Amino acid sequence: MSDGRHPLFLPVVLVGGLVFGFGLGFSQMARPEVVLSFLQFEDFGLLFVMFGGSLVASAAFFGLSHFGGSAPLTGRPYTRRLKGLDRNVVVGGTIFGVGWGLSGICPGAAYASLGIGNWPILWGIAGMFIGAYAQGYVRSLRADRTTGPATAD
Template identity: 70%
Template sequence: MSAEHEQHRLFLPLVFVGGILFGFGLGFSHMAQPEVVLSFLQFTDFGLLFVMFGAAIVTGVTFFGVERFRSRAPLTGAAYGRRLKTLDKNVVVGGGIFGVGWGLSGICPGAAYASLGIGNVPILYGIVGMFVGAYIQGFWRSTRAESSTPATTAD
């Protein structure tokens, strides 16, 4: 990293504080309780809609407003920029698999960790499943990439 893009010394402590705030918010809003999330997904409790709406407002203001006031991130010095992902087969299939997993477990990955904080120890099965699934997907992708690499004359 160049000197102009060096991280501020408060970067990691602020990330930690942000994580604590995020986890507390998930617990406070009951999003860390799979039963509440499943009730939302079954259209019987719409309370989480307000939580997501609040998060969307903060995110929208941040993503679309901060570039007007600052050209670089205050703690990292990196230039702001958006990385747009095209809507392709991988995004649709991966999103579908993620959604089915969320619906079956009643919890998304971030809330799963917060759920541990409220004493939901059985969620460890889901967390282990997320790690195993991510490992399998990474192994599958690397195997697929190796098999599609053309052979060279050195092979």
């Protein structure tokens, strides 16, 4: 491939997404009512799912960053990517949290819930696309304002 990625990169990403979606459906975390009952402190099943996922991810990140050379499909070294806490992180996290609390479902689980027949979630998915487009549009307007129009000499 011209971008330096392994030919199996996209199929592995697809299989990973399918396994993740199946896990969300199997654990009932693709059902908004289950997530909302967690947010209302009535059902703590989501806490165990998140804790289990955190343990697996922590072990993988620790092991790969200390003992792994490079990612087999991309060839990039395993490194930590730190992002500072800025206004975009706070605003984005707030929007994500409010959306999660109102709908009872996060973006990944929204797609997985389609697999269990939750068709009304299409409204939420449409809202995610509209919000992402609006954010990109506003960001491009701000970038144009800071760089200014090109002037002919």
